[in-house]
Amino acid sequence: MSDLLTVTGLHVDYPGVRAVHDVSFTLRRGEILGLVGESGSGKSSVCAALTRVLPAGARMAARAVRLGDQELTGLTDQEMRRLRATRIGVIPQRPMTSLSPVTPVLRQLRWHASDADLPDLLARTGLRAVLDRPRDYPHRFSGGQLQRLLILIAALARQPDLLIADEPTTTLDPTVQAQVLRLILDLRDRLGLGILYVTHDLAVVAQVCDRVGVMYGGRLVETGSVEQIFASPRHPYTQALLSALPGRAPTGSRLGRLTPGPVARQGCPFAPRCPVAMDVCAEQDPQPVLDVRCHHTEDSP
Ligand SMILES: Nc1ncnc2c1ncn2[C@@H]1O[C@H](COP(=O)(O)OP(=O)(O)OP(=O)(O)O)[C@@H](O)[C@H]1O
Ligand code: SF4
Ligand SMILES: [Mg+2]
Structure with a gap:
């Protein structure tokens, strides 16, 4: 690759x-x-x-x-x-806030893909029903449908x-x-x-x-x-x-969400929580060595 x-x-x-x-x-x-x-x-x-x-x-x-x-x-x-x-296509976290609430979904899709391409694109994403609902605004669709619509816009219509x-x-x-x-x-x-x-x-x-x-x-x-x-x-x-x-x-x-913990402002940011921290860790930020950023692997990769 x-x-x-x-x-x-x-x-x-x-x-x-x-x-x-x-x-x-x-x-x-x-x-x-x-x-x-x-x-x-x-x-x-x-x-x-x-x-x-x-x-x-x-x-x-x-x-x-x-x-x-x-x-x-x-x-x-x-x-x-x-x-x-x-x-570059971007899939945002919240689909509801990423589509215009005052324009029907099908019309918004037409901003990004031609009428000739739309039926095939919608079929691929399991969203053919959108064609039968030309007047429906975003709030009439589920979160999952909207997210798939945004992925469709980001990935299929623009082909990034x-x-x-x-x-x-x-x-x-x-x-x-x-x-x-x-x-x-x-x-x-x-x-x-x-x-x-x-x-x-x-x-x-x-x-x-x-x-x-x-x-x-x-x-x-x-x-x-x-x-x-x-x-x-x-x-x-x-x-x-x-x-x-x-x-x-x-x-x-x-x-669940990973629980945040303290971050050191100097040295290695993980030092306050690290079970194998050494004296040097509080002083020096380790450099990446073989895809790992830790003083231990610097010494013995
Ligand atoms: N607009 C902003 N102004 C000031 N500080 C910000 C802003 N956005 C993010 N930060 C700070 O930058 C740091 C990184 O934030 P970021 O949003 O990139 O983290 P994240 O890994 O995406 O977190 P989450 O998992 O909560 O989305 C955090 O300390 C955050 O408080
Ligand atoms: S450099 Fe490695 S050993 Fe030191 S505190 Fe950070 S993670 Fe722990
Ligand atoms: Mg984030």
Whole structure:
């Protein structure tokens, strides 16, 4: 698989808050990379920085962000807007707030896909009924239907290379969540998309992701294949996360939100909670070595 997105040294700051610090990763074509971590670890800030939709007052910097053979760091806001409309699709967390409430759903779909394409696109997503309800507004559809409509708009109508999904199933019940996950897997297989998939739920990671990146305190502390991360996590935070799984059997088990804990402002951010912290951990932020960011693996990779 060839590399689709390469992020090197990404930083995001809000006034007084260092939200993302020196994050680097690669996403390959046809791959789903899960981004996990507790609330506030910086997952949404990574997504917002990649699509340049950070709120006013936020600042981002990166050594490089490459999408295919295009370098994105030097692009103007207008060029980035064009890219978001073509090569990058975004699936938002709350479908209700992402569609216009005052325009019928079918008309909104026509903004993105031609009448010739629509029946086939809707059939693929199990949404043919939308054609029979041309006057229905978003509030007449269920959360799951709306989420699938947004995925349709993001992925099928525009045919992007990269899809960024920030907790797309958090507000859905388990049955509808399963439908949306199946659709995302289908899109990956059918279109060969690269998908960056943010979630709190390790069961979802086990179901849909090929690789996973674990964030803590704005750092990407470990990256690996889903098999490797679940079978032999190397970073102490990843180990703690997985040891909390009931029976260490993630598939099918629904976990709650990962409970946030203290983050050190100096040295390794996990030091206040780390069972194997050393003196150096309070002083120096470890550098990533072989996809793990921990002083222990620096010494013995
Ligand atoms: N608009 C903002 N202004 C100031 N600080 C912000 C803003 N958005 C996020 N932050 C802070 O940046 C850090 C990272 O937040 P972010 O939303 O990226 O985390 P997250 O991993 O997506 O969390 P969650 O799982 O709750 O969605 C947090 O400390 C958060 O409080
Ligand atoms: S660097 Fe130190 S505190 Fe941080 S995870 Fe590794 S051992 Fe623990
Ligand atoms: Mg978030």
